[in-house]
Amino acid sequence: MTALTIRDVPEETIEQLKIRAVVAKKSLQAYALDVLQRQLWEERAHEDMTRLRTEDLSGEPDAWGYDEGGQPVDLRSRRDSR
Secondary structure (H helix, E strand, O other): OOOOOOOOOOHHHHHHHHHHHHHOOOOHHHHHHHHHHHHHHHHHHHHHHHHHHOOOOOOOOOOEEEOOOOOEEEHHHHHHHO
16 A cells, blocks of 8 residues: 655644544544545546436336335346246
């Protein structure tokens, strides 16, 4: 794993991060890593939501359905076995 150093961080920012890390019961390093990873995840999720907003699946066959007892079934396996 690679180490990351961030320079010239304002003292107020460090203090706020330290407080949040304590509340989260994590070290400052672990909390900062979580913040960075969350940022990347949120950006990817936003990109995916934007892409999916315009995706039209109305022409695709349903992949899931229900059996006589109301239990979900994978219709794809039924199509393959025909």
